[in-house]
Amino acid sequence: MFRYPYTRLFRQSEHSIVIAGPHIQVLDTNTGDVLHSTVKCKEDQIASGPIRCAALSDCGKYLATSGDDKKLKTWQVDDLKLLSSRGLPKKPTYINFADNNDILVADKFGDIFCYQLHPNSNESSSGYTRDTLPSHENPSGGELILGHASLLTTFLMTADGQYIVTADRDEHIRVSWYPQGYTIESYCLGHQKYVSAIHIPSFSPGTLISGGGDSVLRLWDWMSGKLLRNIDVFSAVQPFIAVKAPKKKREWKDEDEDIEPTEGKRGRRKNKGKRKEKRSADDGDAEESQDSAMPEGRPGEISTGESEVVFVVHRVASIPSLAPRIVFSVVGATALFWFSMDDNYEACIRHEPFYKPIIDFTLEDDGTVWVLLDADRSSQGGWSSKGEGDDSNLIEVRRWTPDNFTASHPLPLALALNSCTLPATQADLKVLDLYSDLVALPKHFEVVTEDRTQDLSEMGVDDAAPADGGSNDGGITKRELGRLKHKQALWRLQEVGRGASPDFERLPTDSKRVKSGGGDTLALGMDGT
Structure with missing residues (x-):
């Protein structure tokens, strides 16, 4: 029998909420009894597909969820009653609550919209309200807060609620006023790859920690945008990355x-x-x-x-009450990692192994960490049916001691979550796609083109393409050669911009058209063709 893994856990003193695939369950925190579940809800109340984003209000009374159906659903936690369901303009990437229980939703278009907890009666589920730009049409009357030119990956509100920090796929971190998102306070620029996780520790409210595809975590003075330090983490994490992306x-x-x-x-x-x-x-x-x-x-x-190996930092958190420790997880890694912010020089990255890929984790103020595992994933990358023993647990609990995390006696809630699982099919698990970030976030370059461009540096241009316009022995036609020469010229110009010596002849500025097959194409720098 296959089962849904848990993708998100919100633990509270009385009620805890867990998300598994398209379903939500509310459990008694002290006994582990299942109080409410969407498994028994009507079909129109359940998301048509897995829940991708979820957030719990600060008061703990309301839950906001969204998935592939592009519906923002608001739930009342006490009885898991569906309060509202509103259409979103684009697929969401992250959801969070503001201090006044307004719901903030970031989407793949790069925008953040604000929605009231309870929709106004004049809001239409089908009518569009037009903002200043036609691209910002919203089917549910959401208020546009800000926008990026790239896919938004995550955001957070500062403790005082006056600023919103946003990160995107194009290496940018922006600090904006809230709700006046058009007023930008600062930029934290320096990442070379996508930014996928940001965090402001409560014990250091002026410091922002960011991570993504770079081999380092970066610490910023977010108010000024100044980079404080880099912490190299990739070398410590790489041995534990069990899930790899197809090249x-x-x-x-x-x-x-x-x-x-x-x-x-x-x-x-x-x-x-x-x-x-x-x-x-x-x-x-x-x-x-x-x-x-x-x-x-x-x-x-x-x-x-x-x-x-694709490196994606999934979540960054901190332990506020015991020590200035920063805890983070990596997509597809089988361990949880942490370091101390007190280290004056190179930080020592330590780890706690779990031997199964970590999906997510929840860190409490007292240092207890709840780790959600992809326990049914086989070593070949597929899924195995439910096994026996501790190695099949979907949730593991560790408690922080003065030096590291240690296993604790299983709590009733953990025992209940590991025993009362929800059945799924292999098709359901494939749609769930826990490791989509490994493919979606990196920007795949034209590796084949780059390889052929590099080969051109070792061959004469005049010998590369035959006079008849066909392909030579290397399989490169005049058209292909023109494109490759163009890419090679751009690459060389970029090297010059980085300070390299211009040890090449600049390509001619005049361009000629080469006829081949389906029509004309522009071949830059093609002499005598």
Whole structure:
């Protein structure tokens, strides 16, 4: 029997809320008894797909959730009553509550909208309210707070509620006023890759800790945007990364292929219906395939059958009451990591192994950490049915001692969560896709193109393409050669911008068109062609 892993846990003194796939359960914290569950709810109340984002209000009375159905649902925790369901303009990436119980939702378009806890009676579920820009149409009357030019990955509110800190896929961290998001206080710039986790410790409210795809965690004075220090963590984390991403390469495909030229109009693609049918068939095959837990490749990309380590920091938290310790997790890693902010020089990264990939964790003020595990994941990357023993636990609990985390006596809530699991199918687990960040966040470059561009530096330009416009022995046509030379020139110019010596001849500024097959293409720097 397959089962849903737990993806989020909100633990309170009386009631605890756990999310598993599309379902929500409310349990008695002291006894572990299941008080309410969406398993018995009506079909229209359950998310049509897994719950991707969830947040609990500061008062603990309200829960906000959203998923692939782009519905913002608000629940009353006491009886798990669905208070409202509102449409979102784009798929959400993160949800949080403001101090006044307003709900803030970040989406893949790069915007943050604010929604009142209880919708106004004049809000229409189908009518659009138009903001200053047509791209900010909102089906539920949400108020636009701010926007980025890239996918928003996470955000947080400062303790005083006056600022909102946002991070995106394009390495940016922005500190803005709240709710006047158009007023920017500072930028924290320095990341070379996506930023996926940010945190402000309560014992150091002026310090922001950020992590993502870089090999380091960065500490900032977020008010001024000044970088305080870098902490190298990748070398300590890499041995524990058990889930790897498929290595992607773009197909070497002619850009003009399937384009039908028209006079006075932009080209239109041919065989659109056939490709649509093919995609539908491929989607059906993907649902039946159970060989990999990773999503299928994107259009224009193929998997080489190889895998690569992709570093994504999932969550950063801190232990406020005992010691200035920073705790963080990494997507697909089988250990929890921590370090002390008191270290004056290089921080010592320590770990607590769990031997199964960590999905998420909840850290309490007293140092107790609840770790959610992908316990049914097999070493081959698929899923195994429920086993026996501690190695099949979906939740593990550790307690902080003066030096590290240690195992504690199982609490009733943990025992109940490990025994009262929700059944699932392999198709359900594939749709759940716990490791989508490993594929979605990195920007896959054209590896094949880069390899061929590098090969051009070792071959003569005049010998690379034959005079008849066909392909040479290396399989490179004039058109391909023109594109590669263009990419090579841009790469060299970037190197010069970084301070490298211009030990190459600048390509001619005049361009010539080369006719080949489907039409003309611009080949920069092609002499004598």
